[in-house]
Amino acid sequence: MKNKKPGSVMDIATKEVFTLPPTSTIMNALKTMIRENFRRIPIADAGTKRLEGIISATDFVNLFGGGSKFGIVSGKYGGNLAAAVNSEVEKIMESKVVTVDYTASFEDAVEIMFEKKVGGCPIINEDEKVVGIITERDVLNYLGRNGDLDGIASEYMTNSVVTLKPRESIEKAMRTMIEKKLRRLPIIDDGILVGLITVREILRYFGTGEAFRMLTSGNIKEAIEKPISTILTNDDILVYKDILTFPKDTSISQLVRAMIDKGYGAALIVESGKLEGIITERDLIKFLYTKS
Secondary structure, eight states, X not given: OOOOOTTBGGGTSBOSOOXXXXXXXXXXXXXXXXXXXXXXXXXXXXXXXXXXEEEEHHHHHHHHTXXXXXXXXXXXXXXXXXXXXXXBGGGTSBSSOOXXXXXXXXXXXXXXXXXXXXXXXXXXXXXXXXXXXXXXXXXXXXXXXXXXXXXXXXXXXBSSOOOBOTTSBHHHHHHHHHHHTOSEEEEEETTEEEEEEEHHHHHHHHHSHHHHHHHXXXXXXXXXXXXXXXXXXXXXXXXOSSOXXXXXXXXXXXXXXXXXXXXXXXXXXEETTEEEEEXXXXXXXXXHHHXX
């Protein structure tokens, strides 16, 4: 076996990695992701642990929201999602996985995540077995303890924020996420911030309650036509129950502490009740990484 480099990515990676076999059903992957509160799950051979793909919350939004994953369902199952969700997860997983070698340095891993614009990477050994996973949250936790935290939110936030209204449909939210490649959407009503939904809320919406029953019966149309407010008013679904909001002059150190403490992937920048921007884990990592 190769010797790990000093400062290896394995020093901050999660080493006990949960994987699913490619023969696991899409429904089982959905339930597992909700139960374990995962954003992504590596798909690996049950015996060898050799990596074969990855499934993420975004893939489910793509499937339920009529993206390319739904095209797979339409072709084989005639648009019948009830049948499709009981098929193998390998049918919708991403088989071209961005990975990090277990001998890589921390810096190598962060550069790969930046370059490929991914929020997490399985870590594999020379046999392509999954031996760890590194996520934006792992990187933020590390840099938050070891990086230079000088700076203010307005210098690093995204100014042009895509938003929706609470009366718009869940289907529109999913399509917007797919088209704009977004994981979260602030919800605005008459200029006032009323909530935030992410791919994980969408996942929980379809994995529980009435929408789950509609999904398993094949009648998903009614579920996706419901307004976004259906999610915002259900505390059992919401991940972002208390939205992190800060003024533009908030220090980076305060933002990092708040996001780590809450386990949130984003904070919204609000001035006089008006949404001015959004700052995500990725934004903070880019800032901290350049200062480290």
